[in-house]
Amino acid sequence: MKGAHVLVIEDNEQNLYLMRFLLEQHGFVVSEAVDGPRGIEAALRDVPDMILLDIQLPLMDGYAVARELRRHDALRDLPIVAVTSYAMPDDRGKCLAAGATDYIEKPIDPESFVDRIRGHLTGRRGRGSGISE
Template identity: 40%
Template sequence: MRVLIVEDEPSMVELLRYNLESEGFEVSSALDGEEAMLSIEEQTPDMVLLDWMLPKLSGIEICRRLRRDKEYRNLPVIMITARGEESDRIRGLDIGADDYVSKPFSPNELMARIRAVLRRHNPVLGSDTLTVSDVTMDLVAYKVRRNDRELHLGPTEFRLLRFFMERAGRVLTREQLLDGVWGQNVYVEDRTVDVHIRRLRKALNGENDPDLIRTVRAVGYCFEKA
């Protein structure tokens, strides 16, 4: 899961980055509102941690724009700000923020709020199993079944399938798949994605099974919900 931190204080960015990466999240950051919007448009994160007071474009305006855009209206947003008055909290929530955290805050409380918001948006994230269509993935035993057939996947194909299933119905670019499965700091060629997609398809698809991985020409791939 990738979190975008939108915060103009470098020390706060590093504090948030440390705690998020310690919990296994991938992290990117933006120091002003315009940079944040560009980052969201280039690669949509799974959540935005959004400061209220930002250069160039305020956090409130960013949240307002996201909620007006059908592509981003369901993107989870937590506002983090020094403005702790009740009227400010109400305004932030009314504009569409999923939660509101006042500075100073407890890192442990913030992480709990992040997990709670992500579970509300995607309930499967709080479960030990993922089920999409006729595919079930056991995240504890590392087993995958399609109907009554057990699938034998390598570690990369398992991570790839999990990434797909957690985002079922969304079209994912090769760059998003590379960052989400292999990591942002690992150099892997785009065609490597296609190789592992072929392996995953071969493992998933029996003789009479429909192909759940749809190729979107010139864009990427989508794991179909049905």
């Protein structure tokens, strides 16, 4: 998956640093946004191969961000993975209903995180992505 572009929409510096570090160590290209409106703008300006989306964001929560992202044709089929500390039984369902493809609980597990991300990018080659294996 070298070269895959992942947009991380996350307002917590430590979480952002950890995700960026893990992804870049495995050859991903990472861009970031610290709130929902900036994340939507970044995704539309330079369509990534995948979006990692925090749910507890300033200005606009991750549910609203996911719904807005799904309104745009270029982002409709893009993997959006909610990365959140919400861990109640119905939280996963809320994330998926808002448009997320998957849900990863915080704190993230550094041992399995990159494999989970790769799993969502498999099969996306040839769709205009920068992904190579």
